[in-house]
Amino acid sequence: MSAGRADLSSEEWVRLEVHLPKNVGRGGRWANHRRVVNGILFRLRTGIPWRDLPGRFGKWKTVHDRHRRWSTDGTWDRILRAVQADADTEGRVDWSMVSVDSTVCRARQHAAGARKQPARQADRRSRAAQHRADEALGRSRGGLSTKIHLAGEGGLRPLALLLTPGQWGDAPQMIPVLDRIRVPRPAGGHPRTRPDHLSGDKAYNSRRKPRYLRRRQIKHTIPEPENQRADRRRRGSEGGRPTGFDKSVCKRRNEVERLIIKLKTNRAVATRFDKRAYVFPSTVTVASLRLWLRQ
Incomplete structure (x- = not known):
């Protein structure tokens, strides 16, 4: 069977295979891991319905x-953390600059209308199936949408992801996104959670954020909005000092924007086709995992 354009290379498969599950519960073994993962990546890139997967990936339902x-x-979250840990051990994670940003993904009509499972039934199936009551869907003038909030390192790869309804603001999600950065250290010790420097646009500037960043000893470069600057000047000495701002550092904020472009080259990320709010984040996680495997 010839390899497809989106299939894993031999080097990527070597990095991924060691972190895949080895069995499926009571007896039995997972079969054709590589073929199935290639099928998931094909659907991620093309956005086609699962039933339309080419036969070379086996049964679409599998x-x-x-x-x-x-x-x-x-499982996808654990694999991503393990691959991030491998990259950090090899010194391939750029902690010198981590940027936060968000992007809106339009949701197809098929992604709406998920049934709400009764509490007892959801408990029997999975805790993950009930972690979002709103299914991370928002309605605005453009229709249904989901917003992806992310923190990306200097090598154009995501360190943390968070999904919200499309109409939610960016600023309230900055702290939750940063709290999700947890890169394990296989040699021992606490996971790394703190970047050396943080960058963001004006949407992330508020009085609460600098206090949080100072408490965690994270240097930051976030532009001050005009209304906050005018208010500070109006209050005089009570308004405090202006925030430190370095234009040369701020220029690196384009890294997270380029990362978003890379993620949204996958049609299943640019447009949300998944109905459930615990499946679509994993689709974005798989796209992130592919970026970590490639570099």
Whole structure:
């Protein structure tokens, strides 16, 4: 079978294979891991319905069910953290600058209308199936949408992801996104959670954020909005000092914007086709994982 354009290379497969699950519960073994993962990546890149997967990936339902199972039990998240840990051990994570930003993904009509599972039934199936009551869908003038908030390192790869309804603001999500940065250290010790420097646009500037960043000893470069600058000047000495701002450092904020472009080259990320709020984040996680495997 010839390799497709989106298939894993031999080097990427070597980095990924050691972190994949080895069995499926009571007896039995997972089969055709590489073929199934390539099928998931093909659907990620093209955005086609699962039923339309080419036959070279095997049964479409096997590919779909494995992606859904690994989304439900957190397998994709664990694999991403493990690959990030490998990269950090090899010195391939650029902690010198981490940037935060967000992007809106339009949701197809098929992504709406998920049934709300009764509490007892959801408990039997999975805790992950009930972690979002609103399914991370928002309605605005443009229709249904989901917003991806992320923190990206200098090598154009995501360190943390968070999904909200599309109409939610950026500033309230900065702290939750930063709190999700946890890169394990295989040699021992606490996971690394603190970047050396943080960058963001004006939407992330508020009085609460600098206090949080100072408490965590994170240097930051975030432009001050005009209304905050005018208010500070109006209050005189009570308004405090102006925030430190370095234009040369701020220029690196384009890194997170380029990262978003890379993620949204995958049609299943640029447009949300997944109905459940615990499946679509894993779709974005798989796109992030591919970036970590490639570099």
